[in-house]
Amino acid sequence: MMFIQDFLGNDLGVADPGFQDPENAVIIFDWDDTLLPTTYILNTVIPSLPEEDRAGVIPESSPHQATLAAHAHLVGFLVRAARKVARVAIVSNSLSPWVEASSARYLPGLDLEGLLQELDVPIYYARRHLPNISVTYKVNKWDVHLDRSSGGRIGVDIIPEFDGSLAVARIEDGGLMDAWNKQHPDQEVQPGDRFQEVNGSNQHLAAECRKMQPLRITVYRAVPDRDPYVEAKRIDMVACLEKFYGRHPEWRQNVLSIGDACTEQQAIKEVLHQEANASERSTNARLPLCKTVNLIDTPTLEQLSNELRILLVWLSHMVQYHKDFDLFMDQLDDLEAELFKA
Known part of the structure; x- marks a missing residue:
């Protein structure tokens, strides 16, 4: 057969x-x-x-x-x-x-x-x-240290979010964040990441970033378990x-x-x-x-x-x-x- x-x-x-x-x-x-x-x-x-x-x-x-x-x-x-x-x-x-x-x-x-x-x-x-696909997220969080004491632009386009955080839209070439990314590839900031705190505060983040001072920016990234x-x-x-x-x-x-x-x-x-x-x-x-x-x-x-x-x-x-x-x-x-x- x-x-x-x-x-x-x-x-x-x-x-x-x-x-x-x-x-x-x-x-x-x-x-x-x-x-x-x-x-x-x-x-x-x-x-x-x-x-x-x-x-x-x-x-x-x-x-x-x-x-x-x-x-x-x-x-x-x-x-x-x-x-x-x-x-x-x-x-x-x-x-x-x-x-x-x-x-x-x-x-x-x-x-x-x-x-x-x-x-x-x-x-x-x-x-x-x-609508029927459930996604769970793992949140990664780290601190970025930038020194604006002597000026210099951060070089990040940001979008304010409803919860007070700042969403990263674009990283400009030649800015402080671009320099951080090149020096810390394992902690690179990317479009879609969010600024959650600046120098330990979660209030008025954009204004805090504009100050001429050392900045400790807490960044978080929500990584879905699947796309x-x-x-x-x-x-x-x-x-x-x-x-x-x-x-x-x-x-x-x-x-x-x-x-x-x-x-x-x-x-x-x-x-x-x-x-x-x-x-x-x-x-x-x-x-x-x-x-x-x-x-x-x-x-x-x-x-x-x-x-x-x-x-x-x-x-x-x-x-x-x-x-x-x-x-x-x-x-x-x-x-x-x-x-x-x-």
Whole structure:
């Protein structure tokens, strides 16, 4: 019986495909600043529109309409190219129906909804999971010593918080805090940290920092036990792979995640790490392939369009590549040459 199953394939007579087979491989796209040029839309397109046009479809009279239409053509072409070499899904850290709505507004000429239906590409909206994800925090606290007796700027942009603390927004180059960070890398102050006390007082912190005196600033950092946005994406990536591989758990998973943030990378690695542990316990162990492409963060439209053109050339090679990889678009190395040998 086992021989017959091996010969005919697995259940329902479906042959067990190779890892690079289009019906076995999976490509998961992020949406914002991956397919949709979100940064360009927020920083350039929307501010250029009259107030009454900002909530609707970009008008044909807009000077950005033609460039967005050209990018929209690339998006459609890339999704079709991806579906030729793999099954495809979009996992976005947004709320429904942002993908369809933003495409209709800002990708003129592209019927994304029709395209995704034609190619059987599901959309997962991971943000809906956030209210149900519990996060616990570990608080780290330390003192920073700066001497303003002879002047000198601290060089920190701060935001007052409701509890009286000061949130660090930015560290300027050349300031006293920048010097502290360089001298004390294990106690480096980062954006997101908070000033809780200055010289033992938790009152009027900003005024205290402006005084010409030695400063002992108590800094605290709340470190979550997990990133809720990673966890939200992880939940939907599990659902996505269950949809694609659920009927054939014996197939070797070959997954390529493409996005602009480390969130996608971390989420898919957590998912496939669990799969790898399960495979190691199986008698027919075939470890999943985990491949990630990290696009440029906050790209210009030209940068994002160029990245999509590169992906058009690379997708088939990435799917066929027989090892895990992490590829960063702004740090290309010898992996590019190796991919084309696959």
